[in-house]
Amino acid sequence: MHDAQHPAASGGIFDRLDADWAALCADPAIQAAVTDWLTADHLADGIAAATGVRTRPLAPDQLLAALRPVTGRVPDPLTDSVLRVLLRRAAGRDQSANVAARVVVQAMIPAAIRITRSQIRPTYGRSRDTVGHMTVAALYEVCRSGRIHHRPGRPAANLALDTLRLVLAELAAEQGSGTEDLSAAAVFVDPTPGPYRIAHARAMRAAAAAAGLPTGGPADEHEVYGARMELLELLLDAMQDGAISVADARILGGRYLAGAPDTLEAARSGTTAGAWQRRRSRAVTRLRTSLLRAAA
Known part of the structure:
Protein backbone atom coordinates (compact mmCIF):
# COMPACT_ATOMS: atom_id res chain seq x y z
CA MET A 1 0.00 0.00 0.00
CA VAL A 189 4.02 19.95 3.51
CA ASP A 190 2.04 18.15 0.78
CA PRO A 191 3.99 17.99 -2.49
CA THR A 192 0.91 17.34 -4.65
CA PRO A 193 -1.79 19.95 -3.97
CA GLY A 194 -4.92 20.05 -6.08
CA PRO A 195 -6.24 23.09 -7.98
CA TYR A 196 -8.80 23.88 -5.26
CA ARG A 197 -6.10 24.09 -2.62
CA ILE A 198 -3.84 26.21 -4.83
CA ALA A 199 -6.65 28.75 -5.42
CA HIS A 200 -7.57 28.65 -1.72
CA ALA A 201 -3.97 29.33 -0.68
CA ARG A 202 -3.74 32.29 -3.04
CA ALA A 203 -6.95 33.73 -1.60
CA MET A 204 -5.62 33.29 1.94
CA ARG A 205 -2.36 35.04 1.11
CA ALA A 206 -4.27 37.92 -0.46
CA ALA A 207 -6.50 38.22 2.63
CA ALA A 208 -3.47 38.04 4.90
CA ALA A 209 -1.68 40.77 2.97
CA ALA A 210 -4.78 42.96 3.17
CA ALA A 211 -4.85 42.46 6.96
CA GLY A 212 -1.16 43.24 7.33
CA LEU A 213 -0.15 39.67 8.21
CA PRO A 214 3.16 38.21 7.01
CA THR A 215 2.76 36.01 3.95
CA GLY A 216 6.38 34.98 3.46
CA GLY A 217 8.85 35.87 0.76
CA PRO A 218 9.06 34.83 -2.90
CA ALA A 219 10.24 31.36 -1.86
CA ASP A 220 6.94 30.81 -0.01
CA GLU A 221 4.54 31.97 -2.71
CA HIS A 222 3.91 28.43 -3.98
CA GLU A 223 3.32 26.93 -0.54
CA VAL A 224 -0.24 25.63 -0.25
CA TYR A 225 -0.05 23.12 2.61
CA GLY A 226 1.81 22.82 5.86
CA ALA A 227 1.78 24.33 9.31
CA ARG A 228 2.36 27.91 8.06
CA MET A 229 -0.69 27.88 5.81
CA GLU A 230 -2.84 26.23 8.45
CA LEU A 231 -1.84 28.84 11.02
CA LEU A 232 -2.50 31.62 8.53
CA GLU A 233 -5.97 30.22 7.86
CA LEU A 234 -6.59 29.84 11.58
CA LEU A 235 -5.66 33.48 12.25
CA LEU A 236 -7.83 34.74 9.40
CA ASP A 237 -10.81 32.68 10.60
CA ALA A 238 -10.36 33.88 14.17
CA MET A 239 -10.22 37.50 13.00
CA GLN A 240 -13.35 37.05 10.89
CA ASP A 241 -15.20 35.51 13.84
CA GLY A 242 -14.11 38.34 16.13
CA ALA A 243 -12.24 35.96 18.43
CA ILE A 244 -9.02 37.94 18.10
CA SER A 245 -8.28 41.46 16.91
CA VAL A 246 -6.24 42.46 13.88
CA ALA A 247 -3.50 43.55 16.30
CA ASP A 248 -3.54 40.11 17.96
CA ALA A 249 -3.27 38.40 14.58
CA ARG A 250 -0.34 40.59 13.58
CA ILE A 251 1.47 39.84 16.85
CA LEU A 252 0.96 36.09 16.40
CA GLY A 253 1.78 36.21 12.72
CA GLY A 254 4.97 38.11 13.32
CA ARG A 255 6.19 35.52 15.80
CA TYR A 256 4.88 32.23 14.42
CA LEU A 257 4.70 32.96 10.68
CA ALA A 258 7.60 35.36 10.12
CA GLY A 259 9.70 34.11 13.04
CA ALA A 260 10.52 37.64 14.15
CA PRO A 261 12.24 37.72 17.56
CA ASP A 262 10.48 39.51 20.41
CA THR A 263 13.32 42.05 20.72
CA LEU A 264 12.87 43.15 17.09
CA GLU A 265 9.07 43.35 17.32
CA ALA A 266 9.32 45.25 20.61
CA ALA A 267 11.75 47.76 19.10
CA ARG A 268 9.43 48.32 16.14
CA SER A 269 6.55 49.02 18.52
CA GLY A 270 8.53 51.19 20.88
CA THR A 271 8.17 48.90 23.89
CA THR A 272 10.28 46.42 25.84
CA ALA A 273 10.75 42.76 24.97
CA GLY A 274 9.07 41.75 28.23
CA ALA A 275 6.01 43.89 27.53
CA TRP A 276 5.83 42.51 23.99
CA GLN A 277 6.01 38.93 25.27
CA ARG A 278 3.11 39.64 27.62
CA ARG A 279 1.06 41.05 24.74
CA ARG A 280 1.83 37.97 22.68
CA SER A 281 0.93 35.69 25.59
CA ARG A 282 -2.45 37.40 25.93
CA ALA A 283 -3.05 37.05 22.19
CA VAL A 284 -2.22 33.33 22.37
CA THR A 285 -4.64 32.96 25.30
CA ARG A 286 -7.45 34.64 23.38
CA LEU A 287 -6.86 32.46 20.33
CA ARG A 288 -6.67 29.29 22.46
CA THR A 289 -9.87 30.24 24.29
CA SER A 290 -11.70 30.73 21.00
CA LEU A 291 -10.57 27.28 19.81
CA LEU A 292 -11.69 25.66 23.06
CA ARG A 293 -15.11 27.30 22.74
CA ALA A 294 -15.39 26.04 19.17
CA ALA A 295 -14.53 22.51 20.30
CA ALA A 296 -16.97 22.51 23.23
Whole structure:
Protein backbone atom coordinates (compact mmCIF):
# COMPACT_ATOMS: atom_id res chain seq x y z
CA MET A 1 0.00 0.00 0.00
CA HIS A 2 3.05 2.27 -0.01
CA ASP A 3 2.57 4.17 -3.28
CA ALA A 4 3.20 7.62 -4.69
CA GLN A 5 0.95 9.12 -2.05
CA HIS A 6 2.53 7.06 0.71
CA PRO A 7 6.19 7.61 1.75
CA ALA A 8 8.52 4.69 1.25
CA ALA A 9 8.01 1.80 3.61
CA SER A 10 9.58 2.37 6.97
CA GLY A 11 9.05 -1.13 8.33
CA GLY A 12 7.67 -2.31 11.64
CA ILE A 13 4.47 -0.73 12.89
CA PHE A 14 3.51 0.87 9.58
CA ASP A 15 3.84 -2.35 7.61
CA ARG A 16 1.75 -4.11 10.24
CA LEU A 17 -0.91 -1.43 9.95
CA ASP A 18 -1.02 -1.96 6.19
CA ALA A 19 -1.41 -5.71 6.65
CA ASP A 20 -4.19 -5.17 9.20
CA TRP A 21 -5.86 -2.74 6.81
CA ALA A 22 -6.08 -5.39 4.08
CA ALA A 23 -7.97 -7.68 6.47
CA LEU A 24 -10.24 -4.82 7.55
CA CYS A 25 -11.19 -4.02 3.96
CA ALA A 26 -12.21 -7.64 3.36
CA ASP A 27 -14.62 -7.75 6.34
CA PRO A 28 -18.25 -7.60 5.09
CA ALA A 29 -19.45 -6.17 8.41
CA ILE A 30 -16.97 -3.29 8.10
CA GLN A 31 -18.03 -2.66 4.51
CA ALA A 32 -21.68 -2.47 5.55
CA ALA A 33 -20.85 -0.11 8.44
CA VAL A 34 -18.87 2.22 6.16
CA THR A 35 -21.71 2.34 3.64
CA ASP A 36 -24.22 3.08 6.41
CA TRP A 37 -22.09 5.95 7.76
CA LEU A 38 -21.61 7.58 4.39
CA THR A 39 -25.25 7.16 3.40
CA ALA A 40 -26.47 8.62 6.69
CA ASP A 41 -24.19 11.63 6.25
CA HIS A 42 -25.07 12.07 2.55
CA LEU A 43 -21.51 11.47 1.37
CA ALA A 44 -21.85 8.08 -0.36
CA ASP A 45 -22.79 9.48 -3.77
CA GLY A 46 -20.02 12.07 -3.68
CA ILE A 47 -17.38 9.47 -2.85
CA ALA A 48 -18.71 7.08 -5.47
CA ALA A 49 -18.56 9.79 -8.12
CA ALA A 50 -15.12 11.04 -7.08
CA THR A 51 -13.52 7.61 -6.84
CA GLY A 52 -15.34 6.05 -9.80
CA VAL A 53 -16.75 3.19 -7.69
CA ARG A 54 -20.51 2.82 -8.07
CA THR A 55 -20.99 -0.55 -6.41
CA ARG A 56 -22.38 -0.98 -2.90
CA PRO A 57 -21.35 -1.59 -0.21
CA LEU A 58 -18.49 0.89 -0.28
CA ALA A 59 -15.34 -0.75 1.03
CA PRO A 60 -12.91 1.06 3.33
CA ASP A 61 -10.55 1.28 0.34
CA GLN A 62 -12.95 3.69 -1.38
CA LEU A 63 -13.09 5.71 1.82
CA LEU A 64 -9.29 5.81 1.93
CA ALA A 65 -9.19 6.95 -1.72
CA ALA A 66 -11.35 9.93 -0.74
CA LEU A 67 -9.22 10.72 2.31
CA ARG A 68 -5.88 10.32 0.54
CA PRO A 69 -6.71 11.28 -3.04
CA VAL A 70 -4.63 11.40 -6.20
CA THR A 71 -4.03 15.05 -7.06
CA GLY A 72 -7.17 16.74 -8.35
CA ARG A 73 -9.36 13.62 -8.39
CA VAL A 74 -11.22 14.28 -5.16
CA PRO A 75 -12.20 17.86 -4.25
CA ASP A 76 -10.63 19.07 -1.00
CA PRO A 77 -14.04 19.99 0.51
CA LEU A 78 -15.20 16.38 0.07
CA THR A 79 -12.02 15.05 1.68
CA ASP A 80 -12.49 17.38 4.63
CA SER A 81 -16.18 16.48 5.00
CA VAL A 82 -15.47 12.75 5.01
CA LEU A 83 -12.70 13.16 7.57
CA ARG A 84 -14.92 15.25 9.86
CA VAL A 85 -17.65 12.61 9.69
CA LEU A 86 -15.18 9.90 10.66
CA LEU A 87 -13.71 11.99 13.49
CA ARG A 88 -17.17 12.69 14.87
CA ARG A 89 -17.91 8.97 14.88
CA ALA A 90 -14.49 8.17 16.31
CA ALA A 91 -15.32 10.32 19.33
CA GLY A 92 -18.16 7.94 20.27
CA ARG A 93 -18.06 5.11 22.77
CA ASP A 94 -19.26 2.11 20.77
CA GLN A 95 -17.38 -0.37 18.59
CA SER A 96 -17.97 1.70 15.45
CA ALA A 97 -15.88 4.47 17.03
CA ASN A 98 -12.85 2.16 17.03
CA VAL A 99 -13.43 1.33 13.37
CA ALA A 100 -13.82 4.99 12.41
CA ALA A 101 -10.61 5.88 14.26
CA ARG A 102 -8.80 3.01 12.54
CA VAL A 103 -9.83 4.35 9.11
CA VAL A 104 -8.53 7.80 10.03
CA VAL A 105 -5.25 6.33 11.29
CA GLN A 106 -4.78 4.55 7.97
CA ALA A 107 -5.45 7.75 6.05
CA MET A 108 -2.93 9.61 8.21
CA ILE A 109 -0.09 7.08 7.91
CA PRO A 110 1.92 9.33 5.52
CA ALA A 111 1.85 12.12 8.12
CA ALA A 112 2.64 9.65 10.91
CA ILE A 113 5.69 8.41 9.01
CA ARG A 114 6.88 11.98 8.49
CA ILE A 115 6.44 12.71 12.20
CA THR A 116 8.37 9.55 13.05
CA ARG A 117 11.22 10.38 10.71
CA SER A 118 11.43 13.94 12.03
CA GLN A 119 11.73 12.77 15.64
CA ILE A 120 14.29 9.99 15.35
CA ARG A 121 17.37 10.97 17.31
CA PRO A 122 20.09 8.28 17.07
CA THR A 123 21.83 9.60 20.17
CA TYR A 124 18.67 9.08 22.21
CA GLY A 125 18.80 5.34 21.58
CA ARG A 126 15.28 5.12 20.15
CA SER A 127 14.57 2.90 17.18
CA ARG A 128 12.37 4.00 14.30
CA ASP A 129 9.77 1.45 15.34
CA THR A 130 9.73 2.76 18.93
CA VAL A 131 9.01 6.30 17.76
CA GLY A 132 6.56 4.90 15.20
CA HIS A 133 4.59 3.13 17.93
CA MET A 134 4.57 6.34 19.97
CA THR A 135 3.31 8.32 16.96
CA VAL A 136 0.54 5.87 16.06
CA ALA A 137 -0.63 5.74 19.69
CA ALA A 138 -0.73 9.55 19.80
CA LEU A 139 -2.58 9.69 16.48
CA TYR A 140 -5.20 7.22 17.70
CA GLU A 141 -5.63 9.21 20.92
CA VAL A 142 -6.20 12.41 18.95
CA CYS A 143 -8.68 10.63 16.66
CA ARG A 144 -10.74 9.50 19.65
CA SER A 145 -10.46 12.80 21.54
CA GLY A 146 -13.38 14.57 19.87
CA ARG A 147 -11.34 17.76 19.60
CA ILE A 148 -10.65 17.96 15.89
CA HIS A 149 -13.94 17.86 13.96
CA HIS A 150 -15.22 21.08 15.59
CA ARG A 151 -12.03 23.01 14.93
CA PRO A 152 -11.63 25.50 12.06
CA GLY A 153 -9.08 24.78 9.36
CA ARG A 154 -8.37 21.54 7.56
CA PRO A 155 -8.92 18.54 9.85
CA ALA A 156 -6.00 16.51 8.49
CA ALA A 157 -3.52 19.25 9.34
CA ASN A 158 -5.09 19.73 12.78
CA LEU A 159 -4.82 15.98 13.37
CA ALA A 160 -1.18 15.95 12.37
CA LEU A 161 -0.27 18.96 14.49
CA ASP A 162 -2.04 17.62 17.59
CA THR A 163 -0.33 14.28 17.09
CA LEU A 164 3.03 16.00 16.76
CA ARG A 165 2.41 17.93 19.98
CA LEU A 166 1.64 14.72 21.89
CA VAL A 167 4.73 13.01 20.52
CA LEU A 168 6.91 16.01 21.35
CA ALA A 169 5.47 16.18 24.86
CA GLU A 170 6.19 12.49 25.47
CA LEU A 171 9.71 12.74 24.06
CA ALA A 172 10.35 15.89 26.10
CA ALA A 173 9.11 14.14 29.26
CA GLU A 174 11.55 11.29 28.63
CA GLN A 175 14.39 13.79 28.26
CA GLY A 176 13.33 15.85 31.27
CA SER A 177 12.48 18.86 29.10
CA GLY A 178 9.24 20.81 29.09
CA THR A 179 9.68 22.44 25.70
CA GLU A 180 8.15 21.55 22.34
CA ASP A 181 10.00 22.19 19.09
CA LEU A 182 7.09 22.91 16.76
CA SER A 183 9.48 23.64 13.91
CA ALA A 184 9.02 19.95 13.14
CA ALA A 185 5.56 20.87 11.84
CA ALA A 186 7.26 21.60 8.52
CA VAL A 187 7.12 17.85 7.82
CA PHE A 188 3.47 18.22 6.82
CA VAL A 189 4.02 19.95 3.51
CA ASP A 190 2.04 18.15 0.78
CA PRO A 191 3.99 17.99 -2.49
CA THR A 192 0.91 17.34 -4.65
CA PRO A 193 -1.79 19.95 -3.97
CA GLY A 194 -4.92 20.05 -6.08
CA PRO A 195 -6.24 23.09 -7.98
CA TYR A 196 -8.80 23.88 -5.26
CA ARG A 197 -6.10 24.09 -2.62
CA ILE A 198 -3.84 26.21 -4.83
CA ALA A 199 -6.65 28.75 -5.42
CA HIS A 200 -7.57 28.65 -1.72
CA ALA A 201 -3.97 29.33 -0.68
CA ARG A 202 -3.74 32.29 -3.04
CA ALA A 203 -6.95 33.73 -1.60
CA MET A 204 -5.62 33.29 1.94
CA ARG A 205 -2.36 35.04 1.11
CA ALA A 206 -4.27 37.92 -0.46
CA ALA A 207 -6.50 38.22 2.63
CA ALA A 208 -3.47 38.04 4.90
CA ALA A 209 -1.68 40.77 2.97
CA ALA A 210 -4.78 42.96 3.17
CA ALA A 211 -4.85 42.46 6.96
CA GLY A 212 -1.16 43.24 7.33
CA LEU A 213 -0.15 39.67 8.21
CA PRO A 214 3.16 38.21 7.01
CA THR A 215 2.76 36.01 3.95
CA GLY A 216 6.38 34.98 3.46
CA GLY A 217 8.85 35.87 0.76
CA PRO A 218 9.06 34.83 -2.90
CA ALA A 219 10.24 31.36 -1.86
CA ASP A 220 6.94 30.81 -0.01
CA GLU A 221 4.54 31.97 -2.71
CA HIS A 222 3.91 28.43 -3.98
CA GLU A 223 3.32 26.93 -0.54
CA VAL A 224 -0.24 25.63 -0.25
CA TYR A 225 -0.05 23.12 2.61
CA GLY A 226 1.81 22.82 5.86
CA ALA A 227 1.78 24.33 9.31
CA ARG A 228 2.36 27.91 8.06
CA MET A 229 -0.69 27.88 5.81
CA GLU A 230 -2.84 26.23 8.45
CA LEU A 231 -1.84 28.84 11.02
CA LEU A 232 -2.50 31.62 8.53
CA GLU A 233 -5.97 30.22 7.86
CA LEU A 234 -6.59 29.84 11.58
CA LEU A 235 -5.66 33.48 12.25
CA LEU A 236 -7.83 34.74 9.40
CA ASP A 237 -10.81 32.68 10.60
CA ALA A 238 -10.36 33.88 14.17
CA MET A 239 -10.22 37.50 13.00
CA GLN A 240 -13.35 37.05 10.89
CA ASP A 241 -15.20 35.51 13.84
CA GLY A 242 -14.11 38.34 16.13
CA ALA A 243 -12.24 35.96 18.43
CA ILE A 244 -9.02 37.94 18.10
CA SER A 245 -8.28 41.46 16.91
CA VAL A 246 -6.24 42.46 13.88
CA ALA A 247 -3.50 43.55 16.30
CA ASP A 248 -3.54 40.11 17.96
CA ALA A 249 -3.27 38.40 14.58
CA ARG A 250 -0.34 40.59 13.58
CA ILE A 251 1.47 39.84 16.85
CA LEU A 252 0.96 36.09 16.40
CA GLY A 253 1.78 36.21 12.72
CA GLY A 254 4.97 38.11 13.32
CA ARG A 255 6.19 35.52 15.80
CA TYR A 256 4.88 32.23 14.42
CA LEU A 257 4.70 32.96 10.68
CA ALA A 258 7.60 35.36 10.12
CA GLY A 259 9.70 34.11 13.04
CA ALA A 260 10.52 37.64 14.15
CA PRO A 261 12.24 37.72 17.56
CA ASP A 262 10.48 39.51 20.41
CA THR A 263 13.32 42.05 20.72
CA LEU A 264 12.87 43.15 17.09
CA GLU A 265 9.07 43.35 17.32
CA ALA A 266 9.32 45.25 20.61
CA ALA A 267 11.75 47.76 19.10
CA ARG A 268 9.43 48.32 16.14
CA SER A 269 6.55 49.02 18.52
CA GLY A 270 8.53 51.19 20.88
CA THR A 271 8.17 48.90 23.89
CA THR A 272 10.28 46.42 25.84
CA ALA A 273 10.75 42.76 24.97
CA GLY A 274 9.07 41.75 28.23
CA ALA A 275 6.01 43.89 27.53
CA TRP A 276 5.83 42.51 23.99
CA GLN A 277 6.01 38.93 25.27
CA ARG A 278 3.11 39.64 27.62
CA ARG A 279 1.06 41.05 24.74
CA ARG A 280 1.83 37.97 22.68
CA SER A 281 0.93 35.69 25.59
CA ARG A 282 -2.45 37.40 25.93
CA ALA A 283 -3.05 37.05 22.19
CA VAL A 284 -2.22 33.33 22.37
CA THR A 285 -4.64 32.96 25.30
CA ARG A 286 -7.45 34.64 23.38
CA LEU A 287 -6.86 32.46 20.33
CA ARG A 288 -6.67 29.29 22.46
CA THR A 289 -9.87 30.24 24.29
CA SER A 290 -11.70 30.73 21.00
CA LEU A 291 -10.57 27.28 19.81
CA LEU A 292 -11.69 25.66 23.06
CA ARG A 293 -15.11 27.30 22.74
CA ALA A 294 -15.39 26.04 19.17
CA ALA A 295 -14.53 22.51 20.30
CA ALA A 296 -16.97 22.51 23.23
